[in-house]
Amino acid sequence: MIGxxxxxxxxxxxxxxxxxxLIALPVGVLSNNDGCVIALSTExxxxxxxxxxxxxxxxxxxxxxxxxxxxSNYELYGDMSQRVQAVxxxxxxxxxxxxxxxxxxxxxxxxxxxxLEHARQLHQKVRQYTGIPVCVGVAPTRTxxxxxxxxxxxxxxxxxxxxxQADSLEARGLLQKIELGDIWGVGRRLVExxxxxxxxxxxxxxxxxxxxxxxxxxxxxxxxxxxxxxxxCIEMIDGNEPRQRIMTSRSFGRLSGDLGEIHQAIRQxxxxxxxKLRAQGSQARAVYxxxxxxPHRPDLPQYSxxxxxxxxxxxxxxxxxxxxxxxxLTAIYRPNFAFMKGGVMLIDLVDANRQQLSLLDTPxxxxxxxxxHQLMAALDEINQKMGRGTVTLGRPSPGxxxxxxxxxxxxxxxxxxxxxxxxxxx
Amino acid sequence: xxxxxxxxxxxxxxxQPLPHPLALTRVGLSGFPSPAQDYEGRTLDLNERLxxxxxxxxxxxxxxxxxxxxxxxxxxxxxxxxxxxxxPGHILVALVDGEIxxxxxxxxxxxxxxxxxxxxYAPIPLDNLDCQVWGVVRSVIHEYPV
Numbered sequence: 100m101i102g103x104x105x106x107x108x109x110x111x112x113x114x115x116x117x118x119x120x121l122i123a124l125p126v127g128v129l130s131n132n133d134g135c136v137i138a139l140s141t142e143x144x145x146x147x148x149x150x151x152x153x154x155x156x157x158x159x160x161x162x163x164x165x166x167x168x169x170x171s172n173y174e175l176y177g178d179m180s181q182r183v184q185a186v187x188x189x190x191x192x193x194x195x196x197x198x199x200x201x202x203x204x205x206x207x208x209x210x211x212x213x214x215l216e217h218a219r220q221l222h223q224k225v226r227q228y229t230g231i232p233v234c235v236g237v238a239p240t241r242t243x244x245x246x247x248x249x250x251x252x253x254x255x256x257x258x259x260x261x262x263x264q265a266d267s268l269e270a271r272g273l274l275q276k277i278e279l280g281d282i283w284g285v286g287r288r289l290v291e292x293x294x295x296x297x298x299x300x301x302x303x304x305x306x307x308x309x310x311x312x313x314x315x316x317x318x319x320x321x322x323x324x325x326x327x328x329x330x331x332c333i334e335m336i337d338g339n340e341p342r343q344r345i346m347t348s349r350s351f352g353r354l355s356g357d358l359g360e361i362h363q364a365i366r367q368x369x370x371x372x373x374x375k376l377r378a379q380g381s382q383a384r385a386v387y388x389x390x391x392x393x394p395h396r397p398d399l400p401q402y403s404x405x406x407x408x409x410x411x412x413x414x415x416x417x418x419x420x421x422x423x424x425x426x427x428l429t430a431i432y433r434p435n436f437a438f439m440k441g442g443v444m445l446i447d448l449v450d451a452n453r454q455q456l457s458l459l460d461t462p463x464x465x466x467x468x469x470x471x472h473q474l475m476a477a478l479d480e481i482n483q484k485m486g487r488g489t490v491t492l493g494r495p496s497p498g499x500x501x502x503x504x505x506x507x508x509x510x511x512x513x514x515x516x517x518x519x520x521x522x523x524x525x
Numbered sequence: 526x527x528x529x530x531x532x533x534x535x536x537x538x539x540x541q542p543l544p545h546p547l548a549l550t551r552v553g554l555s556g557f558p559s560p561a562q563d564y565e566g567r568t569l570d571l572n573e574r575l576x577x578x579x580x581x582x583x584x585x586x587x588x589x590x591x592x593x594x595x596x597x598x599x600x601x602x603x604x605x606x607x608x609x610x611x612x613p614g615h616i617l618v619a620l621v622d623g624e625i626x627x628x629x630x631x632x633x634x635x636x637x638x639x640x641x642x643x644x645x646y647a648p649i650p651l652d653n654l655d656c657q658v659w660g661v662v663r664s665v666i667h668e669y670p671v
Contacts, residue, residue: 119659120623185580228581228608230659513583522603522618524589524627525646 100214100262101331102204102237103244104187104221105252106180109200109231110138113179114169116230117512117520125166129154132350133170133506170508178513182229190221203244206237215262222260238263238270241333242326245283246273246301265329274302274327284323289316301327345383347371348442354393356437361390362428368443369424373417374479376445382413384447386420388427393439404431413449416471417478420445575664581608583660585618585625591643592616592627601667603627605660613637616662622655627662 106112110128115121125143127136136143136152143166148157160166180199187194193205209217218235225233236248243263250273251261263270279290282301296315298304304312305327313321322332347368355361365388376383389405408423408430424443481490510518576582585603595616597603605618615630619639628639631648638648639656649656 117625119620119625119657122623182580189580228578230607516584519584519586519602520625521588522585522625522627524587524591524597525641525643 100206100209100211100237100239101241101244102191102206102218102221102235103197103241103248104183104202104204104225105234105236105248106183106200107232107234107252108138108140109180110171110176111140112231113176114172114509116179118509121167127152127166127168128171129168129507130171132352133168134350136168137171168507170506172508172511174511174514175509179229179231183225183231183233186225186228187221190217190224203241211264215260218260218262233259235260236263237261239265239329240326240331242283242323243270243329246277246281249277249281270329271302274305275300277301279304282323282327284319289320292316344444344446344448345372345375345379345381346442346444347375348389348440348444350440351438354396354399354437354439356434358432358434361432361438361441362425364441365424365428365443366421368441369421370417372443372445373415373420373475374482376420376448377415377475377479380451381448382415382451383410383420383445384413384449385409385445386423386427387444387446388424388431389442389444390428390431390438391440392436396437399437400435402433402436404433406430407446415451416475418471575604577663578606578608581660582606582663587627591641591646594642595629596667597627597642597665598667601665603662604664604666606663607660609661609663611658611661618659618662620657620659621649625659630658 111121111126114126114128123142124140125146125148126140127143127148128138129135130137133154135154136148136150136157139148139150146166148166154168157166157168161168176199180196184194184196184202187202187204191204192207195203195205197203204221206214206217214237218237222233222235225231234248234251236244236246236251237260238244238247243265247261247263250263251257251259254261263273277300279285279293279299279301280287282304285293285304293299293304293316296307298307304324307324309321309324312324325332349364349368351360351364369386385407387405387407389403391403392399392401394401394403406427408427410419410423414420478490510520512518512520572579583605585605587597587599587601587603590599592598597616603618609615611617611630613630613632617628617630617639619626619628621628621639628641628649630651631638631640633640633648637651639651640648651658
């Protein structure tokens with residue numbers, strides 16, 4: 100059996116652990132740059148505010164004190180996510196993180212009688228240890244576990260925990276009620292085409308002939324149909340597999356056409372990407388740089404260029420990556436455009452241990468490379484210990500346009516000594 | 526003092542009860558491993574001593590001085606462990622009226638109460654809806670200005 104543990108309104112819940120006065124109030128968390136709402140508490144949803152609502156459109160509600168909006172505090176969310184995962188690991192046979200707030204949990208070796216009790220314990224422990232409320236869905240397959248999790252969340256009688264056995268009446272009742280669009284991996288266009296075949300509910304899809312589904316649609320949908328019956332077909336992708344490309348991009352805080360400012364932003368993104376690259380033990384063969392003007396401003400001239408700069412040989416050296424990114428930027432930058440966004444992507448990644456040495460490689464170059472490695476390792480270590488951006492190549496100027504707007508970010512309660520929550524004694 | 530007066534110790538001094546923790550190298554080239562090898566690189570780690578459940582442990586700083594009697598001063602660092610079930614006598618971090626505060630868990634007339642170190646504040650019964658246990662304080666770190 101496999102479980103899916105989903106944190107309820109994760110970002111908001113993280114904030115509430117350290118700001119209990121926000122409990123039961125309508126709270127939203129904003130995207131980078133305080134642009135739009137990306138996480139909502141149930142109370143905020145109940146007011147009718149949808150996901151993705153631009154922050155400026157609901158500013159008046161904030162001023163009236165009716166809702167609370169916070170800047171995103173990713174450092175906090177990342178730490179809390181790791182804590183949730185650690186608790187799950189302690190109380191299960193293994194965890195596969197699926198996203199920052201969703202984790203698949205292995206329940207191998209539990210007798211079915213103990214399963215519900217164990218899932219309830221997991222539900223309670225995560226809440227107690229981390230303060231984050233979760234829902235737990237357990238079923239024989241991942242697709243069913245997703246549905247069980249949904250039921251645990253939406254149907255109050257489950258109390259946050261739902262264990263589904265494949266051939267049970269309970270599973271049948273649930274599948275008959277669930278619409279196709281709510282199944283993991285079934286998109287809107289598929290729903291329309293399936294409706295033509297008379298398949299309308301999850302139960303219909305589970306009962307359909309899998310071979311016919313494969314012929315008419317795809318292997319993927321056949322797998323989903325089988326999974327709904329309780330036959331496991333979807334294995335998780337290994338979360339530790341190195342990524343094939345690394346992207347860092349951000350909207351600038353305001354539109355900017357200044358080469359100096361944009362150059363700094365690109366350098367910062369390049370450094371950030373290089374750090375991620377080294378962390379996963381890869382090297383890049385090329386650097387892709389792009390700029391974007393604001394497409395929603397038709398009154399302004401539009402220009403959204405990109406360029407790739409190849410690296411002489413695969414490398415993870417920030418200096419080489421920065422140099423290439425600067426070259427690419429110089430190639431695409433044109434004055435008199437107001438750019439909204441810029442980014443750096445490292446592509447064609449190779450494993451650092453399997454790099455090919457150039458024919459022209461000499462002992463001097465090898466020695467230089469070793470020195471470079473040491474320098475980069477020291478750089479990463481300092482930035483990890485003292486906080487990102489402590490040591491950078493070329494100082495970014497504070498107050499530049501591309502600096503993030505995060506006017507309402509809460510302290511990083513769990514990761515910074517100088518930002519710890521304070522307990523008032525009285 | 527003439528050299529011949531230094532008498533070499535015999536028999537050799539008894540070995541220390543525990544191998545010295547910082548022996549980092551092998552002895553000579555004989556290939557015979559140092560008996561201290563298994564103890565290389567051990568240092569005392571405060572985390573190991575103080576943090577029993579890393580995923581459930583949070584740090585907090587203290588404001589206010591009502592707990593001086595119990596050894597908690599303004600500016601101290603609290604290690605709060607949420608995995609512990611509170612028992613009478615524990616120092617707790619609790620939510621009272623939406624605020625994070627420090628209290629002592631006590632039984633008054635067999636009913637659990639949260640008590641303040643300051644007699645000005647009355648004990649709060651724990652079944653009060655506006656009060657909730659956040660975590661148990663496992664240790665207090667007090668740093669002196671040096």
